[in-house]
Amino acid sequence: MPGSAFPPPSPDSPPETPRSGITRRGFLKGAGITAASTALLEGVQTLRADAESEATPGVTEFGPGADSVRLHVNGAEHVLDIEPRTTLADALRLHLGLTGSKIVCDRGVCSGCTVWLDKIPVNSCMTLAIDAIGHHITTIEGLSSESEPHPVQAAFVRHDAMQCGYCTPGMVMSCAALLERNPHPTEHDIRHAVSGNLCRCGTYPKVFAATLDAAGSRRA
């Protein structure tokens, strides 16, 4: 759920990755990072020269400078030069130009920045990009193809479940993730699923209706 530590990768998630245990960027931001997980570091291609020598066995330090990392986004591999403190939101928006997810509160309370890690919705503003190494990242841009919108996206348009639209990518990602884990949700389930998604324009009633409709059309 938004803002929480990563749940374990779901069974169908591609690369099996042990959890890094690093989730609170406030704790880490601006400092070098010590990671106990070698799997996490698989994605880090360049490590500082002194890191290996000083390391306790099994512990590698990197940062605070930029390192080259590999992220798996919307079905493609990307190599990015980022500092360890870089959030996933910034990596996606600034480095990859994937600006669909929005930074609204920048502290894990609005879900405007929701993306999926292995189909689990997370707040990308509260996730370090290096923590996403080894996971399959899906952004709003990757939810559908240009020709074929995701059923939730189509239902949002049919029901006018948007006004200014700034919350919409996050809403869509939360609702689509709900349908992944619960194809037949009740309105109560939907309210729960988007309880972390803020919409200042007040489109909630239509978000509920659209998601119920999308679930119905998936069933059919």
Next chain:
Amino acid sequence: MSNRPTEDALLPQAAMPANSTVKMPVGVPGYTLHEETRQAPASEPPVWPINKDLQYVGHSAHRYDGPDKASGRARYTSDVQLPGMLYAKFVNAALPHAKVISVDTSAAEKYPGVRGVYVVEHVLGPAELRNPALDRGRYPVVRFAGQPIAAIAATTPAAAQEAATLVRIQYEKLPFVVDLDKARESNAPPVFPGPADEEGSAGGGGGPSDVHQTGNVHGPSVHRVRDTEQGFKEADVIVEGHYITQVQTHSALETHGVVADWKPGMLTVWASTQGTASVREELAGYFDLPMSQVRVITEFMGGGFGAKFGAGNPGVVAAALSKKTGAPVRLMLDRQEEHLSVGNRPSSDQTLRIGAKKDGTLTAIHLVSYGTAGCGTGAGCAGPATNLYQYASLHTEENDVFINAGPASAMRAPGHPQGAFALEQTIDDLAVKLNVEPIDLRDKIDNHPVRRVERQIVRESALWKSRSPVPGADQGPVKRGVGLAQSVWYRFVRTNCAAEVRVHRDGSLEVLSAVQDIGSGIKTVLAQILAEQFGVPPSQIAVKVGDTNYPVGPDSGGSVTTLSLTPAVRDAAWQAAQKFLADIAPALGVSPSDLVLVDGEVRSGSGKFQPISFRRAAAKMTASQITAQARRVPDYDPSKYLTYGGVDVAEVEVDTELGRVHVRRVLSVHDCGRPMNPEQTISQINGGIIQGISFTLFEDRLLDPKYGLMVNPDLDLYKIAGAREIPQIDVRLVEAYIGQSSTDASGIGEAAGVVSIGAAIGNAVYNATGVRVRRTPMTPAVVLAALRQGGTQA
């Protein structure tokens, strides 16, 4: 707002072309529909029938940019990335009131990645001293914590942020006050050394400038209608209440911000704004540039609610930094800055007294209000008391109280949620005293013909019928109640707007206007108008808006956009269609008057040829493109004083042990002239209701009296209604034709529930408990305190 001159009153009016007499539908279908005659300019298109007889307008076309928004393709200002773009960050005042002695930017300038530093010369937003000489100093005086002092542009956001912490500011602390009651005291620290005024924006906000100022109290602004002393003498009953509402911030999800690209000969600015024209004007004025060398683009914007007009400090500073560095600069505020420095809804402290005859006739309304718009003005809230009901006499006194906090700006129906919260609960108190039903009392004192229909719809609703006439009837600790309240907003027309329509030889159609779509869906409505005029589906229309390269659009504030712009668009579409038919008629061997555009075809009225598709007909054009531009003509009968409104009913559950108020259901009956796209209109009303619930129950800008800082400048401790707090909302749109323009559209943004829902909740809480809660936000603590005191002053 209602008493201030509109922008139009200040502009020289264009000469009116010759008139012709037309018959127009007026009133509510099924209730009061009839025909009235109007004098319309002879150049106007034929009168449209009511919605059921139109094909596209008045029906629910899908939102034009819905697929872009749902797919993340929509590009907002915060998403604009240009080659070589720099990121800017403000350095803000850490104190609520201080003189700035020095600003040392040398360390910041040397920081890696920093390309430019700018020290703010003039702060936009706060009230300005009538005598500016009182404030002489090298730097602007700090009047609120969070006031911008300088800004850094750097190659990365992180570098800008880090460099910002290196700017050294020396202050001379001044005494401050952040509490309204304390600020009113005679020995309170003065926020300004003399009288100061804030001008309003296109969307309202600001206050009167012709009033006295004593200490921090700017006012009163007095308005009198006949003699209230006499009115109270003639009253059989008098009710009085003291009401308090808090400061609310707009909290649009996209913060204020711009991307400015200053090139020789052209300043291009992407802005998250409600007025592309207002941004261009302010930048051209500030930098002394010709309007032709400033271009403002707003493809998408993530909410404004009244706070986003003009370039503001972010616009000016980003443009200055771009000029200085020779690179494009993005300056988006962070969430904290958004709360602190770019506007809010002022608080209110209102004492309202109403006198009435036994039969309900109002003999006198007396309102004294104080409110704080921080270091700005605009806390007046007498609109509802002045404009909702019939009365024999009225006396209102509105006062702004300066405190050391960020200046207010217009916020959705400025002053009206506050004013209605007091007025509509006092009217219910009066109903109790007179022993009549609140809905019957309103029938007696409210002569608006459309609200009369709306009350009839409420009366027949299951929700209203489920209301117990006895307050506090439920036995258990959780008590259910139902209440209603009414809203009012005004017809402001901006004739300073225009549109262009183009027909291309390949049969494609486009409409161009600088108007910005702030989420209300004006793009969709423009497509529907062309569709109606050319007889093709809206999906075939290209809508180009949000760019000052196109004809000037209205600033979107005060519910003016749809009613101002759509007649210009229809006129341009109609003229383009006439030109188009005249152009192709010879090739079809008929006279233009024999041609009709319907169902995607061009047909001969006399059957001279088989219908051909619009596209094939367009291929017969003698030029590659036919264009028509039209400007908004004034309303057909500007002598009519027109208001809109609605009636909102709330059902609440009050947990009398925990103090929690939960809104379960809302019935919202509203009018907005001809609804152009009912689905989008309902979306706006849902939004108004939800923002109003949020204001009434949750939101509160908290200032620490000891340090003068906001303690909850975020979105977790600044609580906004979320998915779990949303009631079932049933919106009933009432078509109410007024016969004023070629589209006869009106507006809905302000009247949409946000005005009345707070009072409806208050009246429902009274119905549930028999106790009146006269203060917002109705937090558990406030509700429990009111319950303990049994409904005496909260």
